[in-house]
Amino acid sequence: MKLTFKAILIAACLLPALHGSAALAAEAGTALKNDTLRKEPYADAKTAGNFIRGEKVEILKKQGAWLQVKTKKTTGWVRLLSVKRGTSTAGNQTAGILAAASGRAGTGQVVSTTGVRGLSEQELKAAKFNESEIKTMESYTQSADDGRSFANAGKLKPIAFANLKAAKGTAQ
């Protein structure tokens, strides 16, 4: 009996681990735009509700280019780029500060490298053309054939894909 219990417990623990690639452990997110939530991760799936820009959500799962999110009212799927990870939004200073205070937003790198800003205004002003550095940079140049070999080594297969165009109705 005890054993069974343990087995169940282990199974229960393993279950989320098996789906680990999809689970995001309820990460916080913010809606980047007004969007419709779907019941399934497909564009033509039934509507499950909607969210508005700036609304806080809980990211439950990722599947391909879709995220399953939980809002105050409902749960549904939206496209990956409709949600920003983290809780701060553009123009929301307070959220940024809170995120920083909680340690969520920072990567720690900013702090660790303070004082080692490589490209300060002064350094830019003092910048002088460096022939030996540019020559060294040029010495690393790879040919198109080199690039192809490198791609083959990584099993990268070029695909047909037309350049993205600006979405209609946007001020771009």
Place this chain on the structure above:
Amino acid sequence: MKTSTNSDMHSTIMTPKKLLISALLASVFGLSSMPSFAFDLKGVLKEAAEKEFGQSPEAPATDATQPQTTTSGSTASEPSATVKASEPEFNWKNPSKEEEITLGREIAGNLLGAAPLVKDAALQKYVNSVGRWVASQSERPELPWRFAVIESEDINAFAAPGGYIMLTKGLYRKLTNEAQLAGVLGHEIGHVVKKHQLKVLQKQQLLNMGAGFLSSKYAKDNKLVSKAIGTGAEISARSLDKSAEYEADRLGLSYAARAGYEPYGLTEVLQAIGQTNKTDGSVALLFKTHPHPDERLVALGDAIGNKLDNIKSGKTLENRFYQLKN
């Protein structure tokens, strides 16, 4: 290049260094993908502009005032003569590929003067391999594309005309796989393909030459650079910069996708940068002068729509992603 009298121009001469830096900033700040924040663009411009123009840098380049300030002691009283004196002629109206590369080399070489290469040949070769493969998917595969990681903890990337592309070590640190690197390099490649930086320099230069701002003294210092310069004021035209950023985002993602990479690499980097501590002073400038990463994500999302729904074979290649030694 013919000169013409243009009383609408600032009659201004800057020191070669300052002029070059202005030109550099035009390409770097206005158009780079991961702008950094340690550069105080506004500060630099303002200082330069106030010194040179005695007025606000936001003043349009067509302002009719003509301050007489010079920092060099030279004057531009003989415009047609000075331009003719600065041979060889650089065809600013329609630069050749070679001229574009020469110009980019000047800009890149100066940036390297401020931030040298990371001394890690394997890293540099790796970045060149990824970049070259992505560039081969662009509309200008014939350029001699060159890439480099430079010694700076800022988060930034730079593109100079002719295919000179640099990213900072600080930005490289933010990356976790090759698809992300491909997306970032793809964005910069997009700037070069669309000649965004070159166009800014051309516009500025044609304006300057029209007014005869160049002096033979500078031409002696460096014939090309002396012509590849801007007054800085032009840079405050922000609307062009934003559209160029969005365009480069779309191209960068497209090139990386065509190269066989997981297409969302660039958006992951934008997500990461969007989470950078906004309270740090070094980040504030980015959000002030560039489209916020959030806006770039939205714009990309709108452009993508359902176009990536059937692309499932893209690779991230985190296993061979080159790890920095320090």
